[in-house]
Amino acid sequence: xxxxxxxxxxxxxxxxxxxxxxxxxxxxxxxxxxxxxxxxxxxxxxxxxxxxxxxxxxxxxxxxxxxxxxxxxxxxxxxxxxxxxxxxxxxxxxxxxxxxxxxxxxxxxxxxxxxxxxxxxxxxxxxxxxxxxxxxxxxxxxxxxxxxxxxxxxxxxxxxxxxxxxxxxxxxxxxxxxxxxxxxxxxxxxxxxxxxxxxxxxxxxxxxxxxxxxxxxx
Amino acid sequence: xxxxxxxxxxxxxxxxxxxxxxxxxxxxxxxxxxxxxxxxxxxxxxxxxxxxxxxxxxxxxxxxxxxxxxxxxxxxxxxxxxxxxxxxxxxxxxxxxxxxxxxxxxxxxxxxxxxxxxxxxxxxxxxxxxxxxxxxxxxxxxxxxxxxxxxxxxxxxxxxxxxxxxxxxxxxxxxxxxxxxxxxxxxxxxxxxxxxxxxxxxxxxxxxxxxxxxxxxxxxxxxxxxxxxxxxxxxxxxxxxxxxxxxxxxxxxxxxxxxxxxxxxxxxxxxxxxxxxxxxxxxxxxxxxxxxxxxxxxxxxxxxxxxxxx
Amino acid sequence: xxxxxxxxxxxxxxxxxxxxxxxxxxxxxxxxxxxxxxxxxxxxxxxxxxxxxxxxxxxxxxxxxxxxxxxxxxxxxxxxxxxxxxxxxxxxxxxxxxxxxxxxxxxxxxxxxxxxxxxxxxxxxxxxxxxxxxxxxxxxxxxx
Numbered sequence: 268x269x270x271x272x273x274x275x276x277x278x279x280x281x282x283x284x285x286x287x288x289x290x291x292x293x294x295x296x297x298x299x300x301x302x303x304x305x306x307x308x309x310x311x312x313x314x315x316x317x318x319x320x321x322x323x324x325x326x327x328x329x330x331x332x333x334x335x336x337x338x339x340x341x342x343x344x345x346x347x348x349x350x351x352x353x354x355x356x357x358x359x360x361x362x363x364x365x366x367x368x369x370x371x372x373x374x375x376x377x378x379x380x381x382x383x384x385x386x387x388x389x390x391x392x393x394x395x396x397x398x399x400x401x402x403x404x405x406x407x408x409x410x411x412x413x414x415x416x417x418x419x420x421x422x423x424x425x426x427x428x429x430x431x432x433x434x435x436x437x438x439x440x441x442x443x444x445x446x447x448x449x450x451x452x453x454x455x456x457x458x459x460x461x462x463x464x465x466x467x468x469x470x471x472x473x474x475x476x477x478x479x480x481x482x483x484x485x
Numbered sequence: 486x487x488x489x490x491x492x493x494x495x496x497x498x499x500x501x502x503x504x505x506x507x508x509x510x511x512x513x514x515x516x517x518x519x520x521x522x523x524x525x526x527x528x529x530x531x532x533x534x535x536x537x538x539x540x541x542x543x544x545x546x547x548x549x550x551x552x553x554x555x556x557x558x559x560x561x562x563x564x565x566x567x568x569x570x571x572x573x574x575x576x577x578x579x580x581x582x583x584x585x586x587x588x589x590x591x592x593x594x595x596x597x598x599x600x601x602x603x604x605x606x607x608x609x610x611x612x613x614x615x616x617x618x619x620x621x622x623x624x625x626x627x628x629x630x631x632x633x634x635x636x637x638x639x640x641x642x643x644x645x646x647x648x649x650x651x652x653x654x655x656x657x658x659x660x661x662x663x664x665x666x667x668x669x670x671x672x673x674x675x676x677x678x679x680x681x682x683x684x685x686x687x688x689x690x691x692x693x694x695x696x697x698x699x700x701x702x703x704x705x706x707x708x709x710x711x712x713x714x715x716x717x718x719x720x721x722x723x724x725x726x727x728x729x730x731x732x733x734x735x736x737x738x739x740x741x742x743x744x745x746x747x748x749x750x751x752x753x754x755x756x757x758x759x760x761x762x763x764x765x766x767x768x769x770x771x772x773x774x775x776x777x778x779x780x781x782x783x784x785x786x787x788x789x790x791x792x793x794x795x
Numbered sequence: 796x797x798x799x800x801x802x803x804x805x806x807x808x809x810x811x812x813x814x815x816x817x818x819x820x821x822x823x824x825x826x827x828x829x830x831x832x833x834x835x836x837x838x839x840x841x842x843x844x845x846x847x848x849x850x851x852x853x854x855x856x857x858x859x860x861x862x863x864x865x866x867x868x869x870x871x872x873x874x875x876x877x878x879x880x881x882x883x884x885x886x887x888x889x890x891x892x893x894x895x896x897x898x899x900x901x902x903x904x905x906x907x908x909x910x911x912x913x914x915x916x917x918x919x920x921x922x923x924x925x926x927x928x929x930x931x932x933x934x935x936x937x938x939x
Contacts, residue, residue: 331888354883384882411884412857413893512901541897571897624930670926672919715918716908 290437290470294429294449296478301433304337305451305476309425311465312443317341317424323395325349326406326416328356328382333406333416337452342401342422349393350382357381357409358394360418362402379409403450417452442466453478510538510545510795513716514757515620515667516568518765519549519792522608522635522687523564523578526663527723528767528788529749530707532676533631533665535614536576537568538760538794544569547794555771555786557779559583564608574633576610582689589778590647593740599643604689606639619665619674628666635659637688651734651744653691657683672713674721680705685731686746686774694730703728717757725749727772740777747772751788765790822876824927827920831872831879838867841910850902854893874927886934895936 294305323345327334329352340346350356359376378396385391398404398420406416419426427435448460454476463472517525517534525536528551539545545568553560564578582604590596612633619629638656641648648655661680668675683693683701693701705728711721726748735744753767767788774784828834842864846855855863872879883889904925911921 331884331891352884352888407857409859410862411889412855412859413891510898510901512904540901543898618932621929621932623926669929670923672922713918713922 288438288440288442288465290440290465290472292429292435292437292447292449293471293473294433294435294451295473295475296480297476298480299475300480301429301431302451302476302478302480303429303431303433305429305433305435305449305454306337306339306419306421307427307429307435307437307474308421308423308448308450309437309440310423310446310448310460311425311441312445313441315424317421317426319343323347325393326418327351328358328408328414331411331414333414336415337417337419337428339419339421339426339428340398341424342398342420344398344420345395346398346418347393347395348380348382349391351385351391353387354384355382355410356414359407359409360396360404361407362400363405376407377404403452419450440465440470449474449476451476451478453481510540510543510760511571512620513760514713514719514755514763516545516547516794518755518763518790519547519551519564519566519576519578521551521553521560521562521578521580522610522637523549523566523576524610524612524633524635525566525568525574525576526665526676526678527709527711527721527751528753528765528790529723529725529751529769530676530678530709531610531612531633531635531661531663532619532678532709533614533617533629533663534619535568535571535574535612535631536566536794537574539568539571541571543571545795547792549790549792551788551790553769553771553786553788555769555774555784556782557586558774558784566610572614574610574612576608576612578608578610580606580608580687580689582606584644584689586775586778587644587647593777594650596646596650597643598647602642602644604639604641604644606637606688608638608688609636610634620667620669623667623669626666628664630662630664632660632662634661637684637692639688639691641691648691650738651691651731652693652695653685653731654693655691657688657692659684674709674711674713674719676707676709678707678709680707682728683730685728687727690731690744690746690775694734701728701730703730711753711755719755721753721755723749723751723753735777743775743777745773745776747774747783753788761794763792763794765792824920824923825872825875825877828871828875828916828924829914830877831868833914834871834875834877835864835868837910837914837916838864838871840913841907842867844906844910845903848902848906851899851906854895854899871924875924886931887937890935890937897932897936900932900936 292307294302296302319341324340325347326338328350348358358380360378361376380394382392401420401422404418408414425437429435442465445463445465446460447463449458456477516536517532520526520528520531524531525534526532537545537547548565551562560580560582562580566574566576568574584602584604588598588600591598612631614631617627617629636658659680659682661678663678665676681704685691705726707725709723711719713719727746729746731744732742749771751767751769753765755763755765757763769786769788771784842860846852846860866883869879869881873881
């Protein structure tokens, strides 16, 4: 089936190996080039919740950026915001809904953290926030409007972020009907989730998103 | 080049009309004015700045009209230039010299010079910025550096017989390197240009010559200084050393120092009422030009130029 | 030739007096800008121009104007020799990921010049301030 903004091409590889049940997804941008930092989520026939880490996942504010810019965490994770810059940051997080992603207005933030500047030789200031709702959270800084980041809070164990080559890899995916969803912060139209029939083979498919890559001048 | 010249100006005018709303680009007066050979710089000498209003990632256009008049000569010059990405400058200029005094050369030999003879010269210029930013590198002594060339073609009309006699050619290429620096905290711009040339009187008396004494190509230094009185008003001075290739030749032909060539100097004031228009008025001292037919008079007078830039 | 010499000596003497002015010690530019109060008024005018300047206002859509005014005032105060200590981000970090073009940088300079004109700052003092700020173009337009 074809969706105008969602071009889906499938390549089947038959590999009779002991590692049945791996799935590799390649995500491309609008121009067909590999798209890193896209999040691929699978909801297999037998779903599984992700394991909540025991220690907080750290997102640093460093040199006016959120590091990492996109963080995937299991539902229930504590995220620790740590200010590594020598100036203050005022981190704000807003849970994104489809409505807020498409409208120009910004929602009221769900949390705001004042993190003071890091003094040389001293430990940086940090604050924790519990990610108790599945979905995406938009991160910003009240003091520095250009700072932007995302947290993808997932309720599926089969969630992966694409690497520099646009690849997301999954092990031990149970066979059967599987819902697949691909998310990227600049994919404003959003994606309808797709149903795949994963069989006991090495699964490979390519997904193209309607994302125009950010052109960086050399 | 004679035929394409008028056509080259036309698309530029159209482009200018279309870009009339273009407002960004260079800061006022930092593109210099149009020199008499079309390159951006001072009135008499090219600078390392790339002309037009275009800055990085932009394409700009400028055109100018200049008139110089001294005791015995007058020169009209007009042309156009394109600035690319604040790195490359291409220019096309025409000079039209009223060389009426040369009629007197008919008394020296049967040259067959017609009265009111004009000498026309076309100059195709190209300039490449190599390094530096004349305006913004205000924390260092590093100037802006550019190299350029001016390919000149002269049409002397009935003076061709004189050219043949002197053994000068009708075309030649100047190559130069310029360093320009705006001492921003003082509002003072300084430029030095080193030019390799074999042009006589900038090319208006041909290129090279039969002169036995010296090789015709030489290095000539040129200097400019401009002081910003206001953001849109500058005063300055230029000094341009010139070769003197023909004097010895003239002397050996019995003309004494009749073909002597001097350096050129000027004192100028440049005013930019807005970002797209600049006017320059200067007092020029072009020294002796063919003193043999001008009774050795020093050619001083005015220089008036207007430039439109986008 | 005599006229040329006179002009050159005039240029050199104006140069010398300008030199003398700039060597009056750090803090003279701070005073020329009207000290803290003057700098605050100047940055107020400047930021208001910038956020309304169609050429560059896009870069300031997410900026809180008062925060920017305060930050700039502290920086200018310190850079002009005043008694302030700027503790905010360096220019490279502050402009990271903004992809600022040279024409946009120049537009900002023009807005600053217009603001300084309005506040009656002399052309010579304007250039002294610009000479301190101009080298920041490397950090503001850094490509990485």
